[in-house]
Amino acid sequence: MLTAVIALAGLGLLGSLGLAIAARVFAVETDPRAEEIEEVLPGANCGACGKPGCFDLAREIARGNADIDACPVGGEKAAKAIGKIMGIDFSGGGERYVALVLCAGDNKEALKKYQYNGIYDCVSVDMFFGGDKACSYGCLGLGTCAGACPFGAIDILPEGIAKVDSDKCTGCGKCIEACPKGIIKLVPAGRNVHILCSSHDKGAAAKKKCRVACIGCQKCVKAAPEGAIHMDDFLAVINYDAEIPESVAGECPMGTIKVFKTEDSAGQETAGGGS
Amino acid sequence: MAGGFFGGVHPEYNKELSRGKSIRVMPLPEQLTVYFSQNLGAPSNAVVKKGEEVKKGQVIAQPGGFVSTPVHSPTSGKIKSTGFYPSPVGTLMEAAVIIPDGRDEWEEGCDRERDTAGLTSDEIKDIVKEAGIVGMGGATFPTHVKLSPPEDKPIDILILNGAECEPYLTSDHRLMLEKTEEILEGASLFARAINVKNIVVAIEKNKPGAIEKMREAVEGRDGFSVEPMEVIYPQGAEKQLIYSITGRKVPAGGLPMEAGALVQNVGTCLAAFEAARLSRPLIQRVVAVTGSGIKNPGNVLARVGTSFRDIIDFCGGMTDDTAKVISGGPMMGVSQYSLDSAVNKGTSGIVLLKADEVAQFENEPCIRCGRCLVVCPMKLNPSALSIFAERMRYEETGEHGVADCIECGSCAYVCPSKRPLVQHFKRAKAEIRNRSKKAG
Ligand code: SF4
Ligand code: SF4
Ligand code: SF4
Ligand code: SF4
Numbered sequence: 230m231l232t233a234v235i236a237l238a239g240l241g242l243l244g245s246l247g248l249a250i251a252a253r254v255f256a257v258e259t260d261p262r263a264e265e266i267e268e269v270l271p272g273a274n275c276g277a278c279g280k281p282g283c284f285d286l287a288r289e290i291a292r293g294n295a296d297i298d299a300c301p302v303g304g305e306k307a308a309k310a311i312g313k314i315m316g317i318d319f320s321g322g323g324e325r326y327v328a329l330v331l332c333a334g335d336n337k338e339a340l341k342k343y344q345y346n347g348i349y350d351c352v353s354v355d356m357f358f359g360g361d362k363a364c365s366y367g368c369l370g371l372g373t374c375a376g377a378c379p380f381g382a383i384d385i386l387p388e389g390i391a392k393v394d395s396d397k398c399t400g401c402g403k404c405i406e407a408c409p410k411g412i413i414k415l416v417p418a419g420r421n422v423h424i425l426c427s428s429h430d431k432g433a434a435a436k437k438k439c440r441v442a443c444i445g446c447q448k449c450v451k452a453a454p455e456g457a458i459h460m461d462d463f464l465a466v467i468n469y470d471a472e473i474p475e476s477v478a479g480e481c482p483m484g485t486i487k488v489f490k491t492e493d494s495a496g497q498e499t500a501g502g503g504s
Numbered sequence: 505m506a507g508g509f510f511g512g513v514h515p516e517y518n519k520e521l522s523r524g525k526s527i528r529v530m531p532l533p534e535q536l537t538v539y540f541s542q543n544l545g546a547p548s549n550a551v552v553k554k555g556e557e558v559k560k561g562q563v564i565a566q567p568g569g570f571v572s573t574p575v576h577s578p579t580s581g582k583i584k585s586t587g588f589y590p591s592p593v594g595t596l597m598e599a600a601v602i603i604p605d606g607r608d609e610w611e612e613g614c615d616r617e618r619d620t621a622g623l624t625s626d627e628i629k630d631i632v633k634e635a636g637i638v639g640m641g642g643a644t645f646p647t648h649v650k651l652s653p654p655e656d657k658p659i660d661i662l663i664l665n666g667a668e669c670e671p672y673l674t675s676d677h678r679l680m681l682e683k684t685e686e687i688l689e690g691a692s693l694f695a696r697a698i699n700v701k702n703i704v705v706a707i708e709k710n711k712p713g714a715i716e717k718m719r720e721a722v723e724g725r726d727g728f729s730v731e732p733m734e735v736i737y738p739q740g741a742e743k744q745l746i747y748s749i750t751g752r753k754v755p756a757g758g759l760p761m762e763a764g765a766l767v768q769n770v771g772t773c774l775a776a777f778e779a780a781r782l783s784r785p786l787i788q789r790v791v792a793v794t795g796s797g798i799k800n801p802g803n804v805l806a807r808v809g810t811s812f813r814d815i816i817d818f819c820g821g822m823t824d825d826t827a828k829v830i831s832g833g834p835m836m837g838v839s840q841y842s843l844d845s846a847v848n849k850g851t852s853g854i855v856l857l858k859a860d861e862v863a864q865f866e867n868e869p870c871i872r873c874g875r876c877l878v879v880c881p882m883k884l885n886p887s888a889l890s891i892f893a894e895r896m897r898y899e900e901t902g903e904h905g906v907a908d909c910i911e912c913g914s915c916a917y918v919c920p921s922k923r924p925l926v927q928h929f930k931r932a933k934a935e936i937r938n939r940s941k942k943a944g
C-alpha cells in the first residue's frame with residue numbers, strides 16, 4: 230500500500246519535472262510589451278477586433294501588426310495607454326459609439342401574424358416567413374443579440390423587444406452581426422432624439438402592422454433643421470451629426486420619435502480604468 | 505423485392521382519407537398568385553409588369569441561371585399587381601396576381617400535338633427546360649439539370665419515384681392509377697434523353713392497386729420493370745431509393761448521378777409527357793387535400809397559383825377546429841399562417857390537422873437516448889448536431905455532416921424530448937451557407 234503511494238508520488242514528481250522542462254524547452258518568447266498591453270485591454274475576449282482574444286491582439290500590436298486603437302471596446306482611453314507603451318502618439322480619438330435597436334414595436338404595439346412554437350432564436354423564426362411579426366422589418370424579440378453581446382448590455386424587455394443599456398455597451402458591434410433583421414445601429418453616445426423604426430413599408434401598410442411605425446409623413450423632416458432627418462424609402466432616418474431639438478419628437482403623429490439619452494461616458498470606465 | 509436502407513421510421517400513413525378519390529379538375533379561380541420563382545437553385549426573374557395582359561403558357565419569369573427554370577402564366581388574363589406573398593415553402597416571395605379573363609387562351613405555339621417518336625436527346629432536354637419542369641415530388645429541382653450529367657458520370661438506371669412515403673399524401677398514387685400510360689411515355693422520353701435502357705418503377709407496397717396497374721402497363725415495354733418497395737419512411741428520398749433499388753451509395757455531398765442513377769417523380773414524368781406531346785408548359789399539378797380538418801378530402805388538379813383558400817373551399821371547406829394547415833406532408837411539410845399561400849410546382853399536398861393532432865412543446869434538453877441515431881437514414885448523429893447547433897457551434901455541426909441531412913424529420917419524429925431537431929439543422933445549414941458567402 231505504502232509503496233504504491235510512494236510510487237504514485239514519484240510518478241507525479243517525475244511528471245511535473247517533465248512539464249517544467251517542457252515549459253523551458255518549448256517556451257515562446259513573448260514581447261514584454263504584449264503583456265503590458267494585455268493589461269490595458271478590457272480582457273473581455275469578445276473578438277470585436279477580429280482576433281480570438283485580447284492577448285492575441287496585444288501580441289499583434291506589440292509586433293506592429295495592428296494599430297494601437299484596434300480595440301473598439303477599449304476605445305480612446307485604451308488607445309492612449311497602449312500608445313504610451315508602444316511609444317506612439319495617439320492622435321485620433323473620436324466619439325464613443327453605442328448600439329441602438331431601431332424598433333419600438335413591442336408586443337403591445339405591433340401585430341403578430343402567427344403563433345410561433347419553435348427554437349427560441351431570432352434567426353430561426355426569421356427563416357419562417359420572415360418572422361412572426363406582421364412587420365417584416367421589426368425586432369423579433371427572441372434575444373439573439375443579447376446572447377451575442379459579450380458585455381451583457383442587451384435586455385429583452387417583458388414586452389418582447391430588445392433594448393441596449395448604453396451604460397454597459399462598448400460599441401463592439403457583435404449584436405449588429407447577430408441580428409437577422411439588421412436593425413441595430415451604432416450611434417454616437419450622448420444623443421437624445423431617436424427614430425425607433427426600421428420599416429420601409431408605405432404609410433398605410435406600416436400603420437396597419439404597428440402602432441408606432443414610421444408612416445413616412447415627413448413632418449419630422451420639416452420640423453428638424455435642414456439635413457438632420459432624411460427619408461429613405463418611406464422611412465425617416467436621423468443624421469446623428471446634426472443637432473435635433475427634442476421638440477421634433479412632438480411632431481410625429483405616430484410616436485415613433487423617442488427622447489432618451491444614450492449615456493456618453495459610462496462604458497469607458499468599465500473598459501479602460503480611471504483616467 | 506427492394507427495401508432496406510439504414511434507419512427510417514413507420515409513422516401513421518393516414519392515406520385512406522384520400523387515396524380512393526379520383527382526381528377532380530378544379531375550375532379556374534377568380535385570381536391566381538403565381539410566384540416568380542418556383543425552383544430550387546437560382547431564382548427566376550420576372551419579365552412582366554402590373555397591368556400587362558398575358559396568355560396561358562406565356563413566360564412571366566425567365567430562369568436566373570442554368571439551375572433555374574422559367575415560370576409560365578397558368579391562364580390568360582391581366583396582371584392586377586405584383587408584390588410579396590407568403591409562399592408554401594415558408595418565405596415571403598414575389599408573385600404576380602393574375603385575374604383570369606375566362607377565355608383560357610393559349611400562347612401561340614403552345615397546346616399543339618407533336619410526334620415524340622423522332623425527338624433527339626437534346627430536343628427532349630430543351631423541351632423540358634423550356635416547359636419549366638421541376639421535381640414535382642416537392643423538391644422542385646430543375647429537371648433539365650438532372651438530364652445533363654457530366655460525361656464522366658454515365659447513368660445506367662432511371663428510377664420512377666412512386667414511393668410516396670410521406671404520410672397522408674396520395675397525389676402520386678392517383679396519378680399512377682389514372683395517368684399510367686402518360687407517365688410511362690414521359691419516362692421513355694427521360695430514358696431517351698440520357699440514353700438509359702433500364703427503367704424501374706418504384707412503388708411502396710401499400711399501394712397494391714398502383715403496382716398492379718403499372719405492372720400491366722409495362723408489359724411489352726422494353727427495359728421497364730416494377731419494383732414494390734418496403735413501406736418505410738423515407739423510402740422515397742432520392743438517396744435512400746437509389747440504395748434500396750441498386751445497392752449503390754450516393755457519396756456524401758454528392759448528387760444521385762454520381763451513383764449512376766436518375767430518379768424522377770411520377771408527376772414529373774407526366775409533366776414531361778405533356779410538354780413534349782402537347783407543347784404544354786408546367787402550369788398545373790395534382791394536389792392531395794387531406795387530413796381530419798378538411799370536410800371533403802380528395803385529389804385536385806389545380807392551376808399553379810391557386811390559393812390554398814380556394815382549394816380548401818373547393819374541397820368543402822375546413823372544420824371549425826382545424827388548427828394547422830401544412831403545405832406538403834406532416835414529416836417534411838411547412839405549416840402555413842395564411843391561406844393566401846398558393847400552389848406552386850412543388851405543392852404535392854395540403855394537410856389540415858385538428859388541434860388535438862398538433863403538438864405544442866417546450867424545447868427540452870437531449871436525454872442522450874440515441875433513438876435519433878438509430879433512425880437517421882443518413883447515419884448522422886442528430887443528438888450531437890442539435891447540441892452543437894443549440895450552443896451556436898455551427899462549425900462543428902458542419903464537421904459532423906449537417907449538410908448531408910435530408911431534413912426527413914425521422915429523428916424529430918422519434919425524439920422523446922420532442923426536440924425541434926430539423927429546425928436546428930435548417931438553421932445550422934443557413935448559418936454555414938452565410939458564413940461561406942461572407943468568407944467569399
Ligand atoms: S450592445 Fe453589446 S454586442 Fe452590441 S455593440 Fe454594445 S457591447 Fe457590443
Ligand atoms: S434586435 Fe434583432 S437579434 Fe435582437 S431581439 Fe430584436 S430581432 Fe432579435
Ligand atoms: S438528421 Fe436529418 S437526415 Fe437524419 S433523421 Fe434527422 S432530419 Fe433525417
Ligand atoms: S432522440 Fe432526442 S433525446 Fe434521444 S438522443 Fe436524439 S435528440 Fe437526444
